[in-house]
Amino acid sequence: MNESERLAAWLRRRGILDDRVLAAMAAVPRERFVPDPERGDAYADRALPIGHGQTISQPFMVATICALLRLRGGERVLDVGTGSGYQAAVLAELAAEVVTVERVPELAERARQTLAATGYGRVDVRIADGTLGAPDRAPFDAIAVAAAAPAVPDALYAQLADGGRLVVPVGSRRDQQLRLIVRTAGGPDVAPSVPCRFVPLVGEGGFDD
DSSP: OHHHHHHHHHHHHHHOHHHHHHHHHHSOOOGGGSSSSGGGTTTSSSSSEEEEEEOOOOOOHHHHHHHTTTTOTTOEEEOOOTTTTTTHHHHHHSSEEEEEEEHHHHHHHHHHHHHHHTTTTSEEESSSOOOOOOOOOOEEEEEEEEEESSSSOOOHHHHHHEEEEEEEEESSSSSSEEEEEEEEEEEEEEEEEEEEEEOBSSSSTBBBB
């Protein structure tokens, strides 16, 4: 059993029971997305610095977001806050198309290279304000946000397909709660999930830089 497979087994013990999510976590080599100084801790269940004030998310949070999204194989997904590219790689194991948006050019380019080198070159990596999504590729069946917003960004909800799911940490700069928002005919259906702490989502629909 390799490190990724051990991580998936540990996540099952933590309560992640979606077999497709566990298989995706086992398939992605997390150490490839971690900077060299942090590589020894690649499979620790905590966020790790990747430069520019950003982090690679805690594995449990990546798995929780993916489980909440209930992804199916033929779907199109938007990943907001590319960072290292790790969450985009996990999403690419679960969906047909992944578009990922990063505001820091250096991180976006590094993620693009890592994704290509690890077999996920089909992921569409973009440099833009993630709070505005990717309207030219909308609608999305699911949107995963890996940074904390003061409220659900309107532009992201607007880019959901009917029945589409959005998972985003909402709260202050220091403490948040993951929320699952489903687009319905009657408006957004919001369900709270676990408490969390992500870096701030910066942009027009997020926090000021």
